[in-house]
Amino acid sequence: MRGARSFRCTAAPLLLVGGCTDAAVSEPPAAPGPPPAASSTSTAVAPALDVTVVVDGLDHPWDVVQAPDGTLLVDQRAGGFTAVLPDGVRDVAADLRDLFARGETGLMGLALDPGFAGNRRFYSCQGSRDGQIVVVGWTVAADWSAATRVVDPLVGGIPLNERSGRHGGCRLAFVPDGTLLVGTGDAADGSVPQDPRSLGGKVLRVDPATGEREVWTLGHRNVQGLAVRPGTGKVFAVEHGPDRDDEVNLLRPGGNYGWDPAGDGGYDSSVPMTDPAIPGAVAAVWSSGSPTLATSGAAFLDGDRWGGYDGLLLVALLKAEGVLALRLDDDGAVQEQFRLPELDRVHGRIRSLHQGTDGALYVTTDNGGGADRLLRVTPRS
Known part of the structure; x- marks a missing residue:
């Protein structure tokens, strides 16, 4: 990680404007209006x-995870892993x-x-120069x-768009x-999402011990987020x-x-x-x-310390530059939606969200030009 600097202080509000690889607009759109309110919602103070x-x-x-000892591991799209330890960065x-x-x-x-404390193992998903996307242990x-x-x-054969890197x-x-x-994404290939033989445009289930895999769901365009709801095992994809x-x-x-964009042998968006x-x-x-917000990573907030935010599904927004909060009922239906004000159009594009082992929310920005940050978000005491 060249030129990265470590800070442990409260961030002053900044608007970071950098390069974008996803579609961009000159002014981020507002979030769509909320659905009708449910008969009961949390009364805890936000x-x-x-x-x-x-x-x-x-x-x-691109992503961040936290180890049991508190160390944060971050990767960058162009290559490189970074560890944030208590005594520095x-x-x-790694061979990339x-x-x-x-x-x-x-x-x-x-x-x-899940056995990281004993086996020190982690997994990455990455493009490979041999023409596929792979999961590496x-x-x-x-x-x-x-x-x-x-x-x-661990997993190979996920389709890759070698011309543009799309999806x-x-x-x-x-x-x-x-x-x-x-x-996975569909690699901007119209034949992929509905083809059960292809690993693109899917959510796969993989046994990390054997590499055995199955197509769990299909018909996706470009999966950017996965979040498991605490206490339920229910999985939400973005x-x-x-x-x-x-x-x-x-x-x-x-x-x-x-999602089935296979039109006349092309890609019908x-x-x-x-x-x-x-x-x-x-x-x-x-x-x-319409328009899109360019949704990305997702995470559930879990813990009494979050008060009225406990249980929210948070979704990172790239083009719309912020974090969308969704309050779901037990069946997964949306009861309320709003933006987290402290992260709304303050740090630019948001790529990933992760609630760490310490209970804090970790956030990566995606503005490019060496101007990106890893943020820590906690309830004010």
Whole structure:
């Protein structure tokens, strides 16, 4: 990580404007209006939030995870792992010579193995120069100085758009039974999302011990976020729409989420995000309508310290530059939606959200030009 700087102070409000690889607009749109309110919502007081800069000087950081010892691991799309330890920031040496980084694709999703405290293993999803997107298993040294490939790849054969890097996905998340979920993009290939033989435009279930995999859901455009609801095991996926209808979907085994852009052998972006003509197509629990907000990573807030925010599903917004909060009922239906004011149009594009082992919310920005930050968000005491 060249030129990154570490900070442990409250961030002053800044508007960072940098390069964008996703579609951009001159003025971010407002969030769509909330659905009708439910008969009962939380009466707990919504907390004011403190936002602290942990590291700046990053360039397109894609994901962040936190180890049991409190160390934060961050990756950057063009290549490189960074560890944030209590005593400072450290580059993690790793062999990334085969990394394909172009457009939206590069070094992307991260996940720590559930047994990380014992096996020091983590997983990355990344473009490969041999024409595919892969999930790689790594072990990291006890001092976080270096990472070594130990499963290479755990999953291969995810389609890659080598010309532009479009729609590369790729988010990772573990579910309570120890299965690794992999959310993928369709590589801007119209034949991919509805093809059960392709690993693109899907959410995959993978056994990290054996590499055995299955297509869990299909009919996705570009899965950018996966979030597991605490205490339930329910999984919500976030994906980009074309010029409308970014979606949040509640995943069901075997579900078809209705994206089918295969038109005359090309890629027809005018079709519905959830095509009602597809038998059994599963409707989104939330949709942006028009225009899109460029939704990305997602995380649930969990813990009494969050007061009225406890239980919210948070969704990172790239084009709309902020964090969308969704209050869901037990069935996953949206009861309320709003933006977190402390993060609304303050730090530019938001890529990933992660609630750490310490209970704090960690946020990566995605503005480019070496102007990106890792942020820590906590309720004000």
